[in-house]
Amino acid sequence: MLEAAPAPAPTLATARRGRALRRLAPWLGVVALLPLGGCGVLDHGMLGAAGPVADQTRSLFLLVCAILIFVAAPVLLLTPIFAWHYRLSNTKSAYRPQWGFNWPLEGLIWIPPTIIVIVLAVFLWRDTHALDPYKPLASPLPPVEVQAVALDWKWLFIYPDEGVASVDELAFPADRPVRLTLTSDTVMQSFFVPRLAGQIYAMAGMTTQLNLAADAPGRFRGENTQFNGVGFQNQKFAVLAQSNDDHAAWIARARAGGRTLDPAAYATLAARSVQPEPILFGSVAPDLFRSILTRNDPGLHAAHGHHAHE
């Protein structure tokens, strides 16, 4: 934000000034950057949508906001108007202490809210189905299959079709949607890429699904939003929507790295730690995802997850 630029030849005075400036920076930030910060901050979330799911969610959000103006406005207007007009010192206002009920008024306060809720309920039903995270996204190309495993405090992404895997970096070609199958090898976590789609929990012994896509190549922030211990705040990951060439290069780079995600490597990875840098694995032990799933839930509902869609 307002980082003091490094002075070329720092004298004592400029260094001191720099320190003072740095100390003042947050406060200056409040005053000067609120409008700018405002725009900036919203771009990091669903309002800065960069994919079809987030985009539709944004439209729904704005529609709901517009409807809700009609809910808020009467209350926000009537409360101060009545309170002020009927204040004790206003001797010109009427006083009817024993008036406490009126049928038409009663209709006015029950019926419009009910209508608004019915209208909202229609949108709710429609869009909850339209934006179901399990629903495949419309696309001429087949989705990229990715298996995501929530670990403390990192995410493992396995690409079964390519036979590669990555940690804290989810990459896919921007012209194809992504179909994520998620599980956890630790406590419950919540997978979230704010600019692309909504979140879904990842739970041990069970799978959940999430479909997302990007409009164009870009780099987005992904995160776990469900608190899971001291490394929680560091559990962010990069989401890379790539051109086809870049994606092919990314896969090639993973393969060229020559790292293998075998059970030993996985055990090291699964230990509780913060991952400083993303890792790419050129090959993955077969059925790793399934073995993680079954280990956590022997014999019960491992094969199906718990979702009715399976």
Added chain:
Amino acid sequence: MNEDGHWLTLLGRLDLHAFPLVRAWEDPTVSELIGAFAGALVVVGAVGLVALLTWKRWWRPLFRDWLTSLDHKKIGIMYVVLAGVMLSRALVEAVLMRAQQSLAVDAPGIVAPEHFAQLFSTHGTIMIFFMAMPFLTGLINYVVPLQIGARDVAFPLLNSISLMLTAGGAGLVMLSLAVGEFSTGGWSGYPPYTGKAFQPGVGPDYWIWAVTLASLGTTLSGINIAATIYKKRCPGLHLTRMPLFCWTSLCTAILMIFATPPLTVATALLALDRYLDFHFFTNDLGGNMMNYVNLFWLFGHPEVYILILPAFGVFSEVISAFSSKELYGYKSLAAATMAIGVLSFTVWLHHFFTMGQSASVNAAFGIATMTISIPTGVKIYNWIWTMFRGEVRFTAPMLFALAFIVTFVLGGLTGIMLAIPPIDYVVHNTVFLVAHFHNMLIPGLLYGMIAGYMYWFPKAFGFRLSEVWGKVAFACWVSGFYLAFMPLYVLGLGGMARRSQALFEPDYRPWLIVAACGAVLLLSGLVSLFVQLFVSVRDRDANRVPVGDPWDARGLEWSVAAPPPEYNFATIPRVDRLDPFYWRKERGEAYRTPSRYEDIVMPKESWVGPLVGLAAAACAFGLVWHIGWLSLVGFLGIWIPVVARSFVRDIHRTIPAAEVEAAERLWLERAHRVRPVPRERETEPANLGLARPFPSEVTA
């Protein structure tokens, strides 16, 4: 049972590293020093309190007049005092968290992650279980028997036991500051994170037992309040003639009875997982944490209405009293209250829309959630129309009520957004959610509790609170709220995860700094409340309202002296319509001398409550630290007084008619002697608690 055999040793797993001072000595980081300071504060506070009690020779009155008392009024006041103490701690924690976040954008800040996690866990746990619940239970305890013309609650001893169990739980949370650590699993304590595999320490155990004690106390309170309202109403006070606060209290009590047991079950099963290697909620051996999540929110959502409904009752009373007018739509308000009570059991799933249910399940629960907004919206309009053609006075409680209406509606809007699953998917677990529930609970609970405290304080203590400091507190609580939480909506839309100890997005910083300033203002609001109390106690002689009706109000509680006598009513009143005291004043029948006085039988004080509370806390402490003998002694200590009590026959005390008559006569003489005060001067020393009648009607 226990892999390392602690249970049979003298101190269990308690060792020197349990003490934050020792930890800070070995590792003197800012974070540990803050922890040590907080621990030291608890110790110094406790020692200081003991010294003060000894120096002032208050031990005996403390126990005789307060802790062993079964008087519902004293128990109510003790609940509110407990809430005030716990509010102070949890609010300071909130300021510390906001300070940390505003400092920790691409920087470590001052609070380490482990410590930060304990802060948000204790903040939430305290605010819900040991601030909000005691506060509202205290107000209900104090006010409801007076409003229904009763001399006490249905089960006075049970009342004391409920209080002491809650206090025992609160004591455990405080003790965790000085001995050991608290859970890092948040106020909802989701396993498997709170299971033994992920948190083997004492933290979750403190949380489990503190919440268990509180939930038991709450269930018992609910039974007591419901039985009181059903069975102890004075002659003529039909359900449909009860003040609205009684309706909301009744609804809260019903919710307490039905919603709290799932919580007790959830914490008990979690305890079995942790102590006896059961597998209800573990990842392996068939455990399933989703069962916990469902159980918890089966409690958690009705809990929201347990918290909010009493405040709705307070606002109904306050707005009606300070508009000098009948409540608009009394019957629809009562119906809306009960509708909310029923609907509150049908929406719990909206706390985890993101768990992967099918779209139809999510949509059904989303629509159920929005349905609750209809009766809630109706209530808002009832209060607005109560002011219509009234005579509104802007006293501090009324200002809180007005701020509530406006602020609560904004929280309701974001609530509707969150009820829509696709929108929930993108703001769930972010600070948008944090902003939303604070936007409901600060106006919808805290403003209500503060308004109720200021409104009924003159009744309870016989003098009014300072209006000036009340308004200062109002300004701080309201502006502080907007500054602290509006930025969180923005940040949440920007994808900022809740419970983050550090942040890596420079764009968040300005908003976090504003939020931190808001938190400081909220703390100033609390300080203003304490200053108000201090100033008012100091100037009490100038603000006395002995006649007992300082606000020209309408319910039976205002028809007796302030403070009310131990027996509340010298003769049990008879009621023939809603707002009985208003109509008595209107017909010139107030302050009449009763034809005859009778002996009054009141419950004697009892040691059972404090003993049960202490034993329960000791048992829980033993369980937390795996101290076998202490758990056993504590467990027996809970039951021995209860069993012994059943053999005690001498549990009543009779107040002779002559004594009642003397006190009553003194009060009535004063009521006839003092000068009635008009509403324009109700905040002046001239207000001795006798209201000058208003004209019945004025046309504009």
